[in-house]
Amino acid sequence: xxxxxxxGNVKWSTEEEVLHRxxxxxxxxxxxxxxxxxxxxxxxxxxxxxxxMEGDVDLSFNLGDLEQLFIGFDEVFPxxxxxxxxxxxxxxxxxxxxxxxxxxxxxDYNMMSxxxxxxxxxxxxxxxxxxx
Numbered sequence: 001x002x003x004x005x006x007x008g009n010v011k012w013s014t015e016e017e018v019l020h021r022x023x024x025x026x027x028x029x030x031x032x033x034x035x036x037x038x039x040x041x042x043x044x045x046x047x048x049x050x051x052x053m054e055g056d057v058d059l060s061f062n063l064g065d066l067e068q069l070f071i072g073f074d075e076v077f078p079x080x081x082x083x084x085x086x087x088x089x090x091x092x093x094x095x096x097x098x099x100x101x102x103x104x105x106x107x108d109y110n111m112m113s114x115x116x117x118x119x120x121x122x123x124x125x126x127x128x129x130x131x132x
Contacts (some may be wrong), residue, residue, distance in 0.1 A: 002047040008108040008116055011038035026087035031040055033115050035109045036089060037081035042061055044107060046123060051094075061096050061105075063127055067097035071121045077104050092117040 004071050017039040042055015053062040069092040077093070079086040091104040092115075107114040 002049055004045045004047055005127075006046040006120060006130075008042035008120075009041070010055070010105055010107050011035055011041050011109055012053065012103055012105045013037065013039040015076055015104070018081070018104060021081075035111075036083065036091070036106050038104075038106065045107070046120065046127070047125065051124075059100070061098055062099055063124070065097045066094060066124070066128065068093070068098050069124055069128070070095075071117055071123065074111055078100070081132070088112070089115045090117060094122055 017038065026089060040053075040055060040057045042053055042057070045052045049064075050060055050062050051066075053088050060111070072090045073086060074093065078089050082089055082091075089106060089109065091106060094103045094105065095101075096103060105120075107120050126132065
């Protein structure tokens with residue numbers, strides 16, 4: 001693996017998993033210490049060329065496969081899926097080609113409901129600008 005530029009823990013879900021959540025999942029984010037809605041957890045690493053996630057499900061993709069980078073809520077992942085209705089944490093949304101689809105990530109989420117998503121967003125954005 002290339003040089004690791006950033007690493008941390010990650011809670012994440014695919015668009016399909018978010019769309020198929022149930023009511024218990026939605027209410028649970030507000031009453032439990034589980035954090036924002038997510039289906040997977042593990043470690044994440046950013047290199048100059050790729051993003052690697054390892055945990056209950058392993059997933060990796062080249063930065064060149066990244067079609068869209070966004071931070072915030074949308075019609076699929078609403079504020080109601082995050083404690084405090086997203087006042088302190090918003091998902092990092094990655095639209096990835098190569099058959100992966102949309103991913104919603106919370107990186108380095110802590111019990112105070114904060115993340116390092118903005119740091120990752122800016123770092124990935126700057127890596128993509130260097131490629132262009």
